[in-house]
Amino acid sequence: MFFxxxxxxxxxxxxxxxxxxxxxLTHTFxxxxxxxxxxxxxxxxxxLLKGIISF
Numbered sequence: 086m087f088f089x090x091x092x093x094x095x096x097x098x099x100x101x102x103x104x105x106x107x108x109x110l111t112h113t114f115x116x117x118x119x120x121x122x123x124x125x126x127x128x129x130x131x132x133l134l135k136g137i138i139s140f
Contacts, residue, residue: 106135109134109135110134111132111134111135111136112126112130112133112135112136112137113137114127114137115138115139116139
């Protein structure tokens with residue numbers, strides 16, 4: 086479960102330059118094809134931490 090103190094700690098690490106958003110990015114999805122594999126690649130993907138959709 087995600088707690089407010091976790092968010093505060095992450096924000097501080099990012100402010101201090103010890104953590105970058107790109108370090109948490111695990112997957113990139115193409116906007117035109119994400120619908121075809123959404124269930125498999127997003128919903129059922131236990132390795133997905135943070136994904137982005139590229140346009």
